[in-house]
Amino acid sequence: MKRLISVVLLAAVILTACGSAVSEAPTETPLYRDPAQPVAARVADLLARMTLEEKIGQMTQVEKNSLPVGAVADYFIGSVLSGGGGSPSSNTPEGWAAMVDGFQEQALSTRLGIPILYGVDAVHGHGNLAGATIFPHNIGLGATRNPDLVRQIGQATAEEMLATGIPWNFGPVVAVVQDVRWGRTYEGYSEDTGLVTELSVAYLEGLQTLPSGYVPAPGQTCLVAATAKHYIGDGGTLFGSDSPSGYLIDQADMQVDEATLRALYLPPYQAAVEAGALSVMVSFSSWNGTRMHANQYLITDVLKGELGFEGFVVSDWAGIDQIPGDYYSDVVTSINAGVDMVMVPQGFQLFLFSLTAAVENGDVSMARIDDAVSRILWAKFLLGLFDHPYSDPAYLATVRSPEHLALARQAVHESLVLLKNENQALPVDRNAGLILVAGEGADNTGLQSGGWTLEWQGVSSSRVEGSTILDGIEALAGPESEVHYNRFGRFDTLEGVIAPVGIVVVSENPYAEGVGDSPGLQLSQTEINAIVNLRPQVEILIVVILSGRPVIITDQYPLADAWVAAWLPGSEGAAVADVLFGEVPFTGRLPYTWPRSSAQLPLNINTVGELRGCDGPLFPFGYGLGEAASEPIEWLECPAIP
Numbered sequence: 200m201k202r203l204i205s206v207v208l209l210a211a212v213i214l215t216a217c218g219s220a221v222s223e224a225p226t227e228t229p230l231y232r233d234p235a236q237p238v239a240a241r242v243a244d245l246l247a248r249m250t251l252e253e254k255i256g257q258m259t260q261v262e263k264n265s266l267p268v269g270a271v272a273d274y275f276i277g278s279v280l281s282g283g284g285g286s287p288s289s290n291t292p293e294g295w296a297a298m299v300d301g302f303q304e305q306a307l308s309t310r311l312g313i314p315i316l317y318g319v320d321a322v323h324g325h326g327n328l329a330g331a332t333i334f335p336h337n338i339g340l341g342a343t344r345n346p347d348l349v350r351q352i353g354q355a356t357a358e359e360m361l362a363t364g365i366p367w368n369f370g371p372v373v374a375v376v377q378d379v380r381w382g383r384t385y386e387g388y389s390e391d392t393g394l395v396t397e398l399s400v401a402y403l404e405g406l407q408t409l410p411s412g413y414v415p416a417p418g419q420t421c422l423v424a425a426t427a428k429h430y431i432g433d434g435g436t437l438f439g440s441d442s443p444s445g446y447l448i449d450q451a452d453m454q455v456d457e458a459t460l461r462a463l464y465l466p467p468y469q470a471a472v473e474a475g476a477l478s479v480m481v482s483f484s485s486w487n488g489t490r491m492h493a494n495q496y497l498i499t500d501v502l503k504g505e506l507g508f509e510g511f512v513v514s515d516w517a518g519i520d521q522i523p524g525d526y527y528s529d530v531v532t533s534i535n536a537g538v539d540m541v542m543v544p545q546g547f548q549l550f551l552f553s554l555t556a557a558v559e560n561g562d563v564s565m566a567r568i569d570d571a572v573s574r575i576l577w578a579k580f581l582l583g584l585f586d587h588p589y590s591d592p593a594y595l596a597t598v599r600s601p602e603h604l605a606l607a608r609q610a611v612h613e614s615l616v617l618l619k620n621e622n623q624a625l626p627v628d629r630n631a632g633l634i635l636v637a638g639e640g641a642d643n644t645g646l647q648s649g650g651w652t653l654e655w656q657g658v659s660s661s662r663v664e665g666s667t668i669l670d671g672i673e674a675l676a677g678p679e680s681e682v683h684y685n686r687f688g689r690f691d692t693l694e695g696v697i698a699p700v701g702i703v704v705v706s707e708n709p710y711a712e713g714v715g716d717s718p719g720l721q722l723s724q725t726e727i728n729a730i731v732n733l734r735p736q737v738e739i740l741i742v743v744i745l746s747g748r749p750v751i752i753t754d755q756y757p758l759a760d761a762w763v764a765a766w767l768p769g770s771e772g773a774a775v776a777d778v779l780f781g782e783v784p785f786t787g788r789l790p791y792t793w794p795r796s797s798a799q800l801p802l803n804i805n806t807v808g809e810l811r812g813c814d815g816p817l818f819p820f821g822y823g824l825g826e827a828a829s830e831p832i833e834w835l836e837c838p839a840i841p
């Protein structure tokens with residue numbers, strides 16, 4: 200079979216060669232430009248034509264706002280990114296496409312015309328794009344346990360990215376989160392290695408799948424590249440250990456032995472590599488005191504060697520700068536550790552200068568540079584960028600298409616976890632007569648979407664296009680029922696009236712990364728007050744929690760008849776009401792252990808052991824009432840934990 204393929208390839212080569220000879224092209228088309236050539240041959244041919252300056256440019260990724268006019272061409276920059284909130288001044292699909300195509304035009308104007316690879320964090324849909332379909336954050340997808348759904352979300356996200364001309368997503372996060380105080384808990388699917396592996400591979404495959412009916416260029420395998428991140432152990436750092444940015448847990452130190460690292464955190468990477476991940480991003484964190492960006496053993500020996508990763512390794516945002524020592528040594532150490540592309544958000548000239556000097560000084564070998572550049576070029580060829588470098592307006596129609604919105608609603612439905620349901624509180628009776636709704640999160644698309652939505656830290660207003668939970672409640676309440684809303688749960692005009700049903704939506708404020716690290720996971724007093732205020736005015740009280748992780752609700756638990764964990768559902772908040780009103784059943788199951796008190800943390804399936812009752816969690820991993828079929832927990836009066 201192999202021989203047959205090489206004969207066919209050879210024939211193709213001869214045919215093309217003959218073809219160009221007959222057409223008497225004035226200048227010979229370089230081999231790397233010939234889509235009929237095998238990708239490896241195109242990479243080798245192109246590499247052989249490149250100067251050191253062009254090679255180092257390929258290894259450089261710059262944040263779009265830090266690029267002086269013309270710099271992509273002048274410095275042969277290989278990649279450009281939008282950080283969180285890095286939208287163009289016109290935040291429309293067309294505005295994005297024009298911006299990305301503009302950078303691409305510069306890249307194609309250079310001597311060799313190597314296309315740039317534009318990257319973005321489309322981590323729950325294309326969150327930086329105004330008007331995108333925003334899916335639940337990964338924590339909610341973890342609750343669905345539905346890999347087919349997650350695969351389709353990957354595909355849908357890829358389409359909306361392509362509408363903006365962007366072929367590279369910095370996702371999925373494949374962290375196996377062991378401490379829910381981490382501000383990135385919601386970016387991870389679960390605390391369970393198996394669940395993380397299953398869902399992250401489904402997402403990655405969805406993202407990297409060619410749309411049905413798409414005719415690829417020869418050698419092209421995908422239109423969008425995924426990034427398995429953050430290699431490795433980002434969800435496993437020790438609370439309070441050294442974090443260069445001063446965070447409580449983000450970017451800190453993972454203190455486990457190698458066997459634990461391999462058992463807990465490596466499987467999703469192994470699966471991502473097998474599924475053809477084109478890139479892996481290095482973690483800001485360290486392992487037993489060594490910054491991951493400096494860890495040659497884990498990046499080169501384990502990831503590229505043992506796991507056979509053929510794609511390229513990208514650093515995190517100025518991640519190499521956290522390696523001890525001066526910038527020159529940071530560059531030398533990280534490149535020698537196996538980082539192929541460096542995210543240099545600002546100050547890229549210093550990086551170009553330092554890496555050039557390192558090669559000239561013999562501190563970084565030419566072989567290492569060639570390996571890094573070959574990997575980056577290989578990915579660009581597999582993406583078909585040499586043959587289709589520009590945005591394709593055909594995808595514009597996919598942004599917030601009815602199909603994508605239906606998928607997002609399905610994801611919301613399946614992500615909700617029913618934690619408590621007493622006194623037949625749920626489903627809500629449409630004909631209840633009077634429904635009182637409280638909590639800022641009930642009527643706020645920003646709060647329900649969380650971080651990485653329009654801005655790095657998310658927004659706490661309804662700037663996100665979509666529907667709110669209140670919209671859904673109003674739509675489903677029967678013609679005889681009135682819905683009243685007050686953020687604080689104060690319905691003074693209804694003094695003396697006891698409504699049959701009250702719904703409070705409590706929420707965390709949006710956050711991203713270490714900014715969201717939390718020592719206590721407490722609800723704010725305003726949120727607690729909304730519950731306390733509404734309680735005496737309703738017969739049945741339902742609390743819906745919008746949060747990026749379990750929060751401590753033990754003291755408030757007895758106050759409500761029903762509790763629902765809705766995570767961060769994204770732009771389609773009204774879909775939450777579908778489940779509350781019983782249009783769709785509750786099927787979600789906890790992707791994380793739910794602690795009883797913050798004093799128990801870190802508490803997860805690996806640490807919970809025999810802890811039960813007052814020492815155990817409030818709800819175990821996998822818990823969920825309704826069709827998820829857990830037995831309701833028995834309420835315990837536990838002594839207050841200091």
Ligand code: BGC
Nearest residue numbers: 281282283320369428515516
């Ligand atoms: C985050 C990455 C992200 C990158 C680009 C970093 O701060 O850790 O997850 O992909 O920024 O926005």
Ligand code: BGC
Nearest residue numbers: 281282283284285516655712
């Ligand atoms: C960017 C993010 C990035 C972060 C790193 C922010 O300014 O918008 O994308 O992850 O900085 O600290």
